[in-house]
Amino acid sequence: MTTANSLAHGSAQGSAQEAGQADLGSAAQRDRRRRILEATIALASKGGFDAVQMRAVAERADVALGTLYRYFPSKIHLLVSALAGQFEQTQAMVSRKPVPGDTAADRVIYVLKRATRGMQGDPQLTEALTRAFMFADSSAAHEIHVVGMQLTGMLNRAIKGADYVEGEEPSDAEIAVARVISDVWLSALVSWVTGRSTADEVADHIETAVRLLLR
Amino acid sequence: MTTANSLAHGSAQGSAQEAGQADLGSAAQRDRRRRILEATIALASKGGFDAVQMRAVAERADVALGTLYRYFPSKIHLLVSALAGQFEQTQAMVSRKPVPGDTAADRVIYVLKRATRGMQGDPQLTEALTRAFMFADSSAAHEIHVVGMQLTGMLNRAIKGADYVEGEEPSDAEIAVARVISDVWLSALVSWVTGRSTADEVADHIETAVRLLLR
DNA sequence: ATTCGGACTGGAACGTGTTTCCATTATGCA
């Protein structure tokens, strides 16, 4: 019996099947949650972080402001959850076929460039999600951890390439490399989002870093 | 407890231009600026990002709110400028003697661990400055760039060790490595600030990354 | 000394994230 409000964040817990989202009790609740995240993405996509205003999200999702806050305890939680959702979606698409490339470096670069291009295709959305991720404080540690795991998981799959096996644990060295790469990727994303780097510079920087790390 | 305040390069006085920050004309103005940054550090040190409230800073610095905004156009600008000041101070202390260590990796690790320990000694201040840095948008691009340069400059000096020469430009490869390392350091700092990593994990992660990059 | 222009003060006011409260509506259980 989930006590009262386990519906808050959409993450792990209940075990359950369904890889990602939380299992909300009723279909109506699942639907509200979906509408909220949908509205969040739509507003972020149109106007970035500042355009994701809680009143606007609530109105667009057709829920009361108080309800929105019951589902997501802050704007940051909301946006980071949305980021996790987007990631999951991307991962589902990517993980259908093995990553192309002959070396680990090639595969990682392929994956990252693809992801980067995807994000650059919707700059406002990327700005909103990235800034939320970076601004998050410890109260959103759990949501952030979920995203971090998605990211390093994706990288580990790319590093292993065809040798990748579902349950297999990566070695410590592999984990370390994946973490460093995701650090670089996030920093690069931030610098792009804040207008300090161009898309090309981001791509170059990531490629350089990966080749330094996977040699 | 870093309680900074000697960030104004003492000379600058008379008239001239002085490379660094805009040097405000009158002594009273320089003093206001100093008081503001001092108040910012004090409040941040006591209660972190949230405690740096613009009204509180203004009151503590004994200036009107409007004046505070004339000196620093937003809370983010204020905090990132404070960060630059702290950095400058650290650098001034560190740059007196050459960095110890036989290899580039050792020197870089030495410098980063020292800096990291310094920041961990005042967690609230670090949280405030780090989150401001990460949340900054393009309007603070200039302030951020200053900090980035300080950081990569510090790293380049550590990489070169005794061979370091003031005016000499680092090679592209060196710049790339320094940037990757600073990316890792910032990410590690963020994860520590948000409670996702312990201080030891941060130290380990940085050491691992540096050894991967400088081998 | 007077005047002029810009900087400073004090305070009100606005926007948006967040909290709070209560009436109303769903939901599940006996």
Place this chain on the structure above:
DNA sequence: TGCATAATGGAAACACGTTCCAGTCCGAAT
């Protein structure tokens, strides 16, 4: 079916970053 409880809607209120304005102070030019 009727009731107890939880969830939701609706709206006001609060907190803090930010903006604005009217009046005051100060130094420089006349």
